[in-house]
Amino acid sequence: NAGVTQTPKFQVLKTGQSMTLQCAQDMNHEYMSWYRQDPGMGLRLIHYSVGAGITDQGEVPNGYNVSRSTTEDFPLRLLSAAPSQTSVYFCASSYSINIQNTEAFFGQGTRLTVV
Amino acid sequence: GDSVTQMEGPVTLSEEACLTINCTYTATGYPSLFWYVQYPGEGLQLLLKATKADDKGSNKGFEATYRKETTSFHLEKGSVQVSDSAVYFCALSPTGNQFYFGTGTSLTVIP
Numbered sequence: 001n002a003g004v005t006q007t008p009k010f011q012v013l014k015t016g017q018s019m020t021l022q023c024a025q026d027m028n029h030e031y032m033s034w035y036r037q038d039p040g041m042g043l044r045l046i047h048y049s050v051g052a053g054i055t056d057q058g059e060v061p062n063g064y065n066v067s068r069s070t071t072e073d074f075p076l077r078l079l080s081a082a083p084s085q086t087s088v089y090f091c092a093s094s095y096s097i098n099i100q101n102t103e104a105f106f107g108q109g110t111r112l113t114v115v
Numbered sequence: 116g117d118s119v120t121q122m123e124g125p126v127t128l129s130e131e132a133c134l135t136i137n138c139t140y141t142a143t144g145y146p147s148l149f150w151y152v153q154y155p156g157e158g159l160q161l162l163l164k165a166t167k168a169d170d171k172g173s174n175k176g177f178e179a180t181y182r183k184e185t186t187s188f189h190l191e192k193g194s195v196q197v198s199d200s201a202v203y204f205c206a207l208s209p210t211g212n213q214f215y216f217g218t219g220t221s222l223t224v225i226p
Contacts, residue, residue: 035216042119042204042217043214044216046150104161105158106151106158
């Protein structure tokens with residue numbers, strides 16, 4: 001059981017480049033989300049999805065797009081990378097959309113540097 | 116808005132020392148409260164949780180009690196081990212579809 005798999009683990013981008021961070025889970029979870037982790041700020045929610053075809057914005061969505069065409073995959077796209085997007089990105093999933101009562105599983109993270 | 120305030124780190128303790136990491140929260144309604152742990156090079160893992168006032172979450176020797184009167188969820192362990200070295204995050208979920216995380220507290224336990 002692989003759990004939540006994120007790729008790549010590390011990435012360096014130039015300002016203005018685009019890229020997609022991949023996230024896949026094999027637990028048939030309804031709920032998936034993306035967070036960014038910055039020093040002194042904890043984790044902040046970027047986007048989330050409560051099922052295939054349904055996405056919504058979190059606390060810091062600007063500069064990021066998401067889609068959920070399948071239950072398993074939830075890619076995060078940076079259309080035009082900026083230095084302010086340098087961060088560690090975590091994907092998370094949980095069985096239920098009500099995460100108060102269910103465990104969230106996190107990927108190992110993607111460390112992104114934009115120069 | 117909803118938020119979590121967590122004790123600043125880093126924290127360095129000797130093996131077998133007592134640990135307390137403070138966490139207070141601001142939320143409307145009745146959120147669930149969590150402690151997540153991040154070991155070096157890994158993603159976050161659920162350590163324990165509590166879903167209502169006066170609940171005590173516990174796991175691996177760690178405990179935290181949901182105190183609504185003081186809006187707190189402090190993490191405690193009576194005797195830490197080197198293997199407990201990690202970053203600990205307090206979090207709340209007010210509505211069920213997202214977490215609000217604290218800034219994290221780095222713990223290093225030395226032999």
